[in-house]
Amino acid sequence: MDLAYTEEEEEFRARLREWLAAVLPRLPAKPGPDDWPGRRAYDTAWQRMLYDAGYAGLHWPVDAGGRGATPTQHLIFLEETERAGAPYVGANFVGLLHAGPTIAAEGTAEQRARWLPPVLRGDEIWCQGFSEPGAGSDLAALRTRAVRDGDHYVVSGSKIWTSHAEVADWCELLVRTDPAAPKHRGISWLAMEMDAPGVTVRPLRTLAGSTEFAEMFLDEVRVPVSHRVGAENDGWRVTMVTLSFERGTAFVGEVVACRRTLAALAAEARRGGRWDDPVLRRRLGRLNAEFRALWRLTQWNVSEAQGTGGVPGTGGSVFKLRYSHARQELYEAAAEVLGADSADLDREWVLDRLSSLSYTIAAGTSQIQRNLVAERILGLPKGR
Amino acid sequence: MDFQLSDDQRALRAGVRELLAGRFGRDRMRAALDAGTGIDRALWRELGEAGFFALRLPEAEGGVGLGLPESVLLFEEVGRSLLPGPLIATHLAAGPVKGAAQGEAVVAVLDPGQSVAHLGEADALLVLGPGGAPRDAARVRDAADPVRSIDPFTPLWRIAGPVEADDPLPGGERLRDEGALLAAAEQLGSAARTTEMAVQHAGTREQFGSPIGSFQAVKHLCAGMLVRTELARCAVYAAAVTADPVEIAGAKLLADDAAVRNARDSLQVHGGMGFTWESDVHLHLKRAWLRSGQWLTAAAAEEVLAGDLC
Numbered sequence A: 001m002d003l004a005y006t007e008e009e010e011e012f013r014a015r016l017r018e019w020l021a022a023v024l025p026r027l028p029a030k031p032g033p034d035d036w037p038g039r040r041a042y043d044t045a046w047q048r049m050l051y052d053a054g055y056a057g058l059h060w061p062v063d064a065g066g067r068g069a070t071p072t073q074h075l076i077f078l079e080e081t082e083r084a085g086a087p088y089v090g091a092n093f094v095g096l097l098h099a100g101p102t103i104a105a106e107g108t109a110e111q112r113a114r115w116l117p118p119v120l121r122g123d124e125i126w127c128q129g130f131s132e133p134g135a136g137s138d139l140a141a142l143r144t145r146a147v148r149d150g151d152h153y154v155v156s157g158s159k160i161w162t163s164h165a166e167v168a169d170w171c172e173l174l175v176r177t178d179p180a181a182p183k184h185r186g187i188s189w190l191a192m193e194m195d196a197p198g199v200t201v202r203p204l205r206t207l208a209g210s211t212e213f214a215e216m217f218l219d220e221v222r223v224p225v226s227h228r229v230g231a232e233n234d235g236w237r238v239t240m241v242t243l244s245f246e247r248g249t250a251f252v253g254e255v256v257a258c259r260r261t262l263a264a265l266a267a268e269a270r271r272g273g274r275w276d277d278p279v280l281r282r283r284l285g286r287l288n289a290e291f292r293a294l295w296r297l298t299q300w301n302v303s304e305a306q307g308t309g310g311v312p313g314t315g316g317s318v319f320k321l322r323y324s325h326a327r328q329e330l331y332e333a334a335a336e337v338l339g340a341d342s343a344d345l346d347r348e349w350v351l352d353r354l355s356s357l358s359y360t361i362a363a364g365t366s367q368i369q370r371n372l373v374a375e376r377i378l379g380l381p382k383g384r
Numbered sequence B: 001m002d003f004q005l006s007d008d009q010r011a012l013r014a015g016v017r018e019l020l021a022g023r024f025g026r027d028r029m030r031a032a033l034d035a036g037t038g039i040d041r042a043l044w045r046e047l048g049e050a051g052f053f054a055l056r057l058p059e060a061e062g063g064v065g066l067g068l069p070e071s072v073l074l075f076e077e078v079g080r081s082l083l084p085g086p087l088i089a090t091h092l093a094a095g096p097v098k099g100a101a102q103g104e105a106v107v108a109v110l111d112p113g114q115s116v117a118h119l120g121e122a123d124a125l126l127v128l129g130p131g132g133a134p135r136d137a138a139r140v141r142d143a144a145d146p147v148r149s150i151d152p153f154t155p156l157w158r159i160a161g162p163v164e165a166d167d168p169l170p171g172g173e174r175l176r177d178e179g180a181l182l183a184a185a186e187q188l189g190s191a192a193r194t195t196e197m198a199v200q201h202a203g204t205r206e207q208f209g210s211p212i213g214s215f216q217a218v219k220h221l222c223a224g225m226l227v228r229t230e231l232a233r234c235a236v237y238a239a240a241v242t243a244d245p246v247e248i249a250g251a252k253l254l255a256d257d258a259a260v261r262n263a264r265d266s267l268q269v270h271g272g273m274g275f276t277w278e279s280d281v282h283l284h285l286k287r288a289w290l291r292s293g294q295w296l297t298a299a300a301a302e303e304v305l306a307g308d309l310c
């Protein structure tokens, strides 16, 4: 059990801090939440700055255009960028954290050369077309069809909850290529151009009032067979490979952000004279224990991944379950600190409180995570 | 950074688990419960010989020369095994109190305002608070009344009047923090054990033609238990590495929570069996309740953690 960073790691941290201090003041003003072209420009400009400084794809393998950094270096990177208030991955999320890693792990040399550099440079944005109206938690029940026609697939169906669809250039699309096969074995992974004929995007408004995701209708969209990653009907495995790419670092920045928010809440409670209320004070104290422990759990998971050559342990589901609930609790506490102002959408934390409601749903609901923990980690029998 | 157990630490943990399974396995534990004969002095001395109490004493002073992380692994195993006795206080007293390191003396802890566990059998007392000096147990016993303890393994005594402290121990201010950390480690071990018990039962007990563990309501209770345990584990281990009082407070808070709530959920998963004297779950729950009130309470821990935010 060693929590000390090596000299090399500390040096890496120091250089990164220096760079952040130099470049962050030069960032343009942050666009409003509904200004999608502005958001895309802002997020991709930041990605380009990372690229030029050699920080893009830090933990990606070198042969995929990355820097081959260790999980610990990646942890430090995410910790320091968040601490310095640098922009979040934003619209680059799917390209950097999902589609990119899938292509890096499963794509041909040609596919990697075509798609990875633009992701790292911030030139192209990806979205994820997995969920469908009839396939959410049961993702493998998806029905969007792809029928072979010469060297193309003809794709028809609909997708839903597609984040960033309005500004994306590419979509990582799961389609059914063999309707007769068992449901996990007839799926393929395609890269689809968002401006292909037959693609219609209809934005959906979230409960927070903004349009973070969209519905996507696909009407005989032609996708070249060469845009399929992995073998035909092997898309389920291809997708699962990627889900394990993050090696415990997926939420590092967010834990750091939560700890900062918590300190700010305490300060606000003192300013407002609420700190004398022991119930509130102790509630914040408990959250401090929670987020400190989540940070340690992150370090635990990263160390474990480092020790096993990058294969993530079971800590991911444990972390996601606890973290998503803790973060919702954090904004509940914020509402108590704000008092009457918690009804004012222009006050800090009020919109965050609304956004946090998605954490227990997106990327696998809490119920699904509990099923995973019980069956995969504890070995309890599958339900019927 | 490598926040995982080293090979030596793994070996230490396996060794203690084996020792405790051999000397205080389920049959002996239940026999001790039925006999109600308090502390097993022979086992106490054996633990002393194995270096249990002297683990952190420097080798020059006849100790093993290890640190808090290793102590935490030891006490995690204690928590699993339900081994009774003021093990933490005796461990902390190794060095200042004669005979503690060797397992010759039984040292209990006196935390002003709290009942004293195992006072009747103690040779010496560690007084928490200003000073933290070891006291003559017999003198305190005269001013104390036995309490019918909720935990059949832990006799309690209520102190009537105030107790004056002797000369302060060197490093005495650390006693409460270290005690809280080791108690958190015991809670962690207990939380992990009651989870295992629940999972084991859920995998074998059948109702409606299926193992009850295939029902989501049961499955999700078990998953919640694992999550509490693993978060507490990271908090406890990290606090052992940093020895930071705020981190220790967080570890105690989360480990208390894990031990108590896991024991309750485990009881629920065991159904009617869980409500029997025959089952071990209640023994874990009762001990977990006691430990929650010892060394550092939830209220005190939360205040420490809140203070850290300012």
Ligand SMILES: Cc1cc2nc3c(=O)[nH]c(=O)nc-3n(C[C@H](O)[C@H](O)[C@H](O)COP(=O)(O)OP(=O)(O)OC[C@H]3O[C@@H](n4cnc5c(N)ncnc54)[C@H](O)[C@@H]3O)c2cc1C
Pocket: A127, A128, A129, A130, A131, A132, A135, A136, A137, A138, A160, A161, A162, A163, A164, A212, A213, A358, A361, A362, A363, A364, A365, A366, A367, A368, A371, B216
């Ligand atoms: C903000 C946000 C962004 C998203 N972005 C994307 C995206 O970019 N691309 C994409 O493809 N998808 C995206 N999603 C979709 C997300 O992955 C799904 O919402 C999620 O998987 C749940 O599916 P569902 O909404 O159909 O709910 P359902 O699966 O219908 O679940 C409804 C309820 O039933 C419960 N339930 C379902 N099955 C079980 C079971 N077996 N056991 C116990 N309980 C069960 C669930 O836990 C939930 O409480 C996004 C979602 C959100 C909220």
